[in-house]
Amino acid sequence: MSGATNNLNDATPTCTVLYSLAPKGLGTHECESLLSYVARLAEAHRVSLAALCEYVRQQTPSAGWRRWLNPVVGLSLRVPEAFISTLIALTGQSSIKLCSFDSLSNVVHLHKAQNFRSQRHCPMCVKRTRYPEGWHRLIWSIEIVQACPEHKVLLVDSTCGASHDEWVYQSDRAYTPGVCKNCRKPGFACIGKAPQKAAAQQLWVAKEVGKLVQAITRGERFDASRLPSGISIIVKQRWKNTAEAARELGVAFSTLHLALSGEARISLRLLVSLCSAGGVSVVSVLRGEVSSLLRKREPIVFQRYFSKDKQPRRVSRLRSEIERVLAREPDVRLVRLAQMVGVDTSFFYRNFPDVIEHLREMRKTEAPLKRWRANLKLARRFLAAKRELLSLGREFSTVNVYNSVGVIVRSGVPLRLYLFVREKL
Template identity: 30%
Template sequence: MNRPLTNPRSTLHALIPFGVGTADVESLLSYFCRLAVSHSVSTLILSRTIAQHFGHSVAANFDWHERQIAGIRESALTWSAALSALTSVQNLDNLTFLPWREVISQNGLSIFKRGQFCSDCFTEDVACGRQPYFRLAWESTEVTCCPIHRKPLSCDCPSCGKNNVRHAAAVVVPGWCTHCGGFLGETTKSEKSQEVEPASLWKARQIGELLASQDNLAITSNRSQFIGAITQIVSTAHGGKAAPFSRRIGIAKSTVHHWLKEGGTPSLEISLKIAAHYGVSLKNLLSGELSQWQPPALDEQLAFELSSSQTLRNAPRTIDWTSIEENLVAFLSLPTPISVLEAARRLDMEARQLYLRANKTTRQLGERWKDHLKRKQEAKVVAAWPYLEYACLEIWGEGKTVTRREILKRVPEEVLSSVPNLLNVLKEVQEHLQQSESLSKSELVA
């Protein structure tokens, strides 16, 4: 009989991310810190809990805040999927730069490691009755100011003056100094006197617009469309000549050739330069949407002719999540449960994607698989129990202590190899035998 489809309880609190769909979207790092505070544990303990849940080990010197969990590398995908699986909150990859991983090179997104913040944003959070949180835009080194409050971002505590106070501690409460506990929403005199350059404001607004669009992307950005947009810019603005294009944005011609011919991808910094010099928004450039773009007036430059031959690329895969959901529901009805990894293999996907986009059904599969494994283990213990009882009685009869070595002499290896946690099971067997012996003696006395 199949179990009814229910929504499994989440292992961790299902916190709702802040600012989703806006330029002030919360970073995954901030979400992780708030989750630790919600459970009243340190960030290290929570990171170990997450790792252990998925069968990974964490080194003693593990620095969670240096793993760039809000970036575009594998660590960001792993952590966002793990947190989605444990909290039941879908699409936590939208708290990272992952939606743009196909159009930003793996080493092309620099993360500000010391942690920067806008004190006015924290003050505004408190004034609105909202818990202060770290914005995803603050993670990028390309963002140096707050476009809303038109002030530079800071990484120094206004109370104690310490640097790197945003998350370098075991317990992190977003909005408060990890060194002195002071509120980071206080504005210092130096911040008030600093002016923000127009170029810095433009960059911050472009990245803010990019992040605001992540939650509503109709199609995941892909490299072929992005490179197609660059090719269109080179063709329209420079007649297909790469030399003036490369000089204008300050890179080598070989770099442009690498993008167009060999599979390279520009960094976020270079993409911002292209957007600025050719009058296109960063979001439209990375998405390959230049249908409304008109090239600015440019001075003519002498350059070699860019070859029009292009290497044919496979079309990006379009994932039908409705069909995926139907397949997952069908897997739930299989007579023999399957794991999430097996379901992902059958669907030619990653398990992390299933947790992020089909969270509820995927967790149902996971819970059903865990129940299946538990029942199998219990069945193995039941099958081995008579052998273990007989062996224990025989060992006691010889006046010896029950040890693993003595058990191995008396019980077939194929029986013992299937018993999980053998030492704990042996302890339970001995306690059961002792209780049965005590009960028999009391009945004889009666």
């Protein structure tokens, strides 16, 4: 017989404790998330997601985490490495570890990068791959991604659109990829909204994050030492200095400075914003392949990029308080204004860029007037000192002026005023 083998181990398939399901979409931007994989595995075993997670936790030696009250949230955040190792041992699928951003966590700060508050999906992708062949993409869980890079439509919240009368019993509601949790309709047919076309900025972000997902799920590893040089090139060629870059990107100066020096990991939001300003690829910056900018563009600032309902709740409450302070003290400084409303200055750069611009314009108009008043006051003091010294028969010199007025005349405005009073008056 052709193709026969004499080794019994090669002819006999490996027996695993759990079904050896292969993750879907590996090596592409459509790679499924770890939550989707575990949910499909639970569906194959006809058990709930919570029961399967608890079984994996019990099989893990010296498990360092408690039982998840909500497995959907637990699997959406950073999953313990022991959980993934046990799941690999039970299924025999070593590629499960590629279904998350854990390999990127040593290079990029992933805090608030993944959206675990609500599930989202692309309506076109869900229609194309229906239950039971559907899966939840990893890119849908990234908060800054608002569109599908393939179908160029906006992602929608996986919230049931049917009336409460059509909902199933609470015990029958379970998370299944591609199926509504409440009414159990495949493809989220209960929503019934037409897909909306995505904007150019939203598509650019989706495509760049999609390339990043594709590289990570192929097993590519990035070196953290190469990243500071790449973002330094963007900042130096796009802006005059780091302070100007931080203001335009809507972040604190220390946040960008620590990322440039390599003392702290850069967030995924800030990395994508920097790459959008230079027109370079996110993956190229992570690989250290950036030598110059392709083109200079306006950066995507995600505080403006998100809709108003995505912003912090206290933003709307603080705006009215800020307006009252500005009406009472028009020439207030930014530090003083931040202290009065109870926030730091970086909060203004992130959420109130219009207030920052207003304060800058006020400084431009108020500063010359303040300087003119100060110079006039100093000139009057010089003139009074000159009259006093002449009446006493003493010379109008810098030493005598210092003893009389208390101003050291060396350079700048005091010296010009001193010479003017000495020669003209």
